[in-house]
Amino acid sequence: MxxxxxxxxxxxxxxxxxxxxxxxxxxxxxxxxxxxxxxxxxxxxxxxxxxxxxxxxxxxxxxxxxxxxxxxxxxxxxxxxxxxxxxxxxxILPHGTALEVHAHARQWSWSFTQPGADGPSETQGVLHIPAGQPVDVLITSSDVIHSFWVPQLGGKMDAIPGRVNRLRIEAARPGTYEGLCAEFCGLEHAAMRFEVIAHDPADWPPRAPEARP
Structure with a gap:
């Protein structure tokens, strides 16, 4: 006990x-x-x-x-x-239309492309999405197999070189959610973390998203 x-x-x-x-x-x-x-x-x-x-x-x-x-x-x-x-x-399969963002994995970091106030915006280590709206993450890799996972927002999906995999996530409310690579990919695998920031729909799309250091 x-x-x-x-x-x-x-x-x-x-x-x-x-x-x-x-x-x-x-x-x-x-x-x-x-x-x-x-x-x-x-x-x-x-x-x-x-x-x-x-x-x-x-x-x-x-x-x-x-x-x-x-x-x-x-x-x-x-x-x-x-x-x-x-x-x-x-x-949990991606049915219907949803906002599309891109997640690209490499040893040992993540880069994301999402809509911005002035057009598509690329960030390092931080993904920006609107809250209360389904989002399809298009996941790719440039070297080995990685895995995109934000436990509080959805399931996990492998990032495979030469392929584009689609994963649906959704945040019920604004906030910051932690994500990580869930597939062993080398010596720095444990440090391959990122954040997902869900914005209030009134503040979407964000201006000049800040990259995670």
């Missing part, structure tokens, strides 16, 4: 998928909880069976334990979990 607070402490913070700040990230967090519930049910079933195995031998109806719990209960839990995963996966 003493370890529970320490484990729960990892469920919060700017890089936690369980602290969503947008609808896409909210769906992903919901799926995480659904998978946890399914895993808990299966684990409880195993614990109960282990507990019942102690003591003197008893008559056990095979249909109840092998088919009822071993097959149908497990199959039901796994089926519901699969349906939840497919439903969330469909919801």
């Amino acid at each position: 003493a370890t529970v607070p320490l484990l729960l402490a990892g469920c919060d913070g700017p890089l936690s998928t369980l602290s969503p700040s947008g609808p896409v990230a909210q769906d992903i967090a919901w799926l995480w909880w659904a998978m946890l519930a399914g895993a808990t049910l299966l684990a409880l079933m195993v614990f109960v069976l282990v507990a019942l195995s102690f003591g003197r031998p008893r008559e056990v109806p095979e249909a109840r334990w092998i088919l009822g719990l071993g097959v149908w209960f497990s199959l039901g839990v796994l089926t519901l979990t699969l349906i939840a995963a497919l439903w969330v996966g469909e919801r």
Whole structure:
């Protein structure tokens, strides 16, 4: 029990998928909880069976334990979990039109191109987006495989040399959100961080976005 607070402490913070700040990230967090519930049910079933195995031998109806719990209960839990995963996966795909921005990865930094008050603006280490609006990030790489991830705004997507991958993110409210490369890409991988600044729609597009040092 003493370890529970320490484990729960990892469920919060700017890089936690369980602290969503947008609808896409909210769906992903919901799926995480659904998978946890399914895993808990299966684990409880195993614990109960282990507990019942102690003591003197008893008559056990095979249909109840092998088919009822071993097959149908497990199959039901796994089926519901699969349906939840497919439903969330469909919801977070980029459907319809959205604002497009560009994210380009290289060892070991990110550059972004987004609309500005005076035309397209390129920044280093900082991506500017409007709050309350879906944004499609077009992700590329110039050297090795990287991965674009802003846990509070959406899922992650690989940046692959020679390809353009599309990822939808959305911030429900203005603020600054932390992002990182989620694919090991070399010695400085751990320092390959960036920020996403979501602006109030009244202040969009921003003027002269500042690059992260």
